[in-house]
Amino acid sequence: MDVDGDEYQHPDELQARNGYNVVGSQSPPLPESRESVAPTALSPPPPPDSSTQTPAPVSEPKPQGPYRPNYKTTVILSGHARSISSVKFSPDGTILASCAADKLVKLWDTETGDIIHTFEGHTEGVSDVAWSSNGAFLASASDDKTVRVWNMEDYTEWKVLLGHTNFVFCVNFSPSPNLLASGGFDESVRVWDVARGKTLKTLPAHSDPVTAVTFNHDGTLIGSCSMDGMIRIWDTESGQCLKTLADDDNPICSHIKFTPNSRFILASTQDSTIRLWTTQTSKCVKTYTGHTNRTYCIFADFAPGRKHIVSGSEDMKIYFWDLQTREIVQVLEGHRDVVIAIASHPTRRIIASAAMEKDLAIRLWVDQSDHAE
Numbered sequence: 001m002d003v004d005g006d007e008y009q010h011p012d013e014l015q016a017r018n019g020y021n022v023v024g025s026q027s028p029p030l031p032e033s034r035e036s037v038a039p040t041a042l043s044p045p046p047p048p049d050s051s052t053q054t055p056a057p058v059s060e061p062k063p064q065g066p067y068r069p070n071y072k073t074t075v076i077l078s079g080h081a082r083s084i085s086s087v088k089f090s091p092d093g094t095i096l097a098s099c100a101a102d103k104l105v106k107l108w109d110t111e112t113g114d115i116i117h118t119f120e121g122h123t124e125g126v127s128d129v130a131w132s133s134n135g136a137f138l139a140s141a142s143d144d145k146t147v148r149v150w151n152m153e154d155y156t157e158w159k160v161l162l163g164h165t166n167f168v169f170c171v172n173f174s175p176s177p178n179l180l181a182s183g184g185f186d187e188s189v190r191v192w193d194v195a196r197g198k199t200l201k202t203l204p205a206h207s208d209p210v211t212a213v214t215f216n217h218d219g220t221l222i223g224s225c226s227m228d229g230m231i232r233i234w235d236t237e238s239g240q241c242l243k244t245l246a247d248d249d250n251p252i253c254s255h256i257k258f259t260p261n262s263r264f265i266l267a268s269t270q271d272s273t274i275r276l277w278t279t280q281t282s283k284c285v286k287t288y289t290g291h292t293n294r295t296y297c298i299f300a301d302f303a304p305g306r307k308h309i310v311s312g313s314e315d316m317k318i319y320f321w322d323l324q325t326r327e328i329v330q331v332l333e334g335h336r337d338v339v340i341a342i343a344s345h346p347t348r349r350i351i352a353s354a355a356m357e358k359d360l361a362i363r364l365w366v367d368q369s370d371h372a373e
Contacts, residue, residue: 070369075113077362084354099126132177141168174219183210216262225253254297312339
């Protein structure tokens with residue numbers, strides 16, 4: 001399934017491919033060239049004509065099996081005092097942002113695990129964080145009904161966006177750093193001009209709290225989902241609802257994410273299922289099951305390399321599925337409570353995860369399989 005390129009193919013017509021296109025990977029070095037030297041009297045005699053010899057048998061290389069991830073914990077980050085609700089890598093992957101019910105937003109160094117900064121300002125718990133595409137700003141959504149935008153240059157509060165009439169549950173920047181969308185328990189999606197600190201549009205999006213909001217790759221579309229079970233796709237410019245995606249059983253939709261080519265939407269629902277929808281035909285083309293999700297809004301993401309799906313689970317584990325075959329290829333254990341938050345590093349095979357009240361740890365997992373580099 002091509003989630004990156006422009007050419008669309010139905011998933012059933014595609015075959016799973018082995019290996020990854022790793023960002024930043026390099027081709028193996030070429031063997032050193034050697035200058036040819038003219039033969040002399042001291043040179044060894046030339047080898048006999050190979051046509052008169054029986055060629056030595058050549059062992060064929062063993063076929064390489066499909067890549068299976070092998071993530072293991074490398075760093076554990078501790079600092080939040082209440083349930084952690086969201087973790088997000090910065091665009092360059094050097095910083096991890098986290099937020100929690102303790103009203104705080106924290107920044108962590110992804111190499112060392114050291115805490116870089118703690119933002120204070122929200123008066124209630126924080127449910128979500130999001131980076132601007134250039135990494136210059138971080139937005140946070142809170143039960144205090146505000147979205148706050150923090151300046152990464154001097155770690156100050158840059159804007160407080162007021163307008164939601166109930167808890168703000170989700171937030172995301174457009175690829176354009178000055179456009180931001182948020183959703184919450186007032187059942188609306190708001191589109192903001194960040195620099196002016198003003199609402200551009202208020203979309204009467206759903207009939208229940210909005211649980212996730214996201215932009216597609218070029219910012220022309222907004223996706224939203226809700227406890228009403230609906231996924232809606234909006235035209236960013238006009239605010240018009242273009243499509244509604246819904247399953248017959250209408251389970252609560254916890255989280256959505258566009259694929260990089262915008263042709264699919266990955267959706268987590270509280271019937272312990274993750275679905276992959278086509279945005280062209282509004283059909284569900286893949287389902288991923290095996291984890292537990294019936295109570296909480298749990299994040300799902302495309303694992304680094306985009307050949308696997310990764311999600312937290314209410315059984316305190318993290319699950320990886322093969323994008324094509326839907327097979328569970330790895331299950332991670334280590335957290336001691338519901339794993340709510342999951343994020344994939346933008347360039348390296350690293351996963352961040354965070355759990356609820358009985359754990360309070362953020363874990364960084366690194367892929368140590370043979371295909372990891």
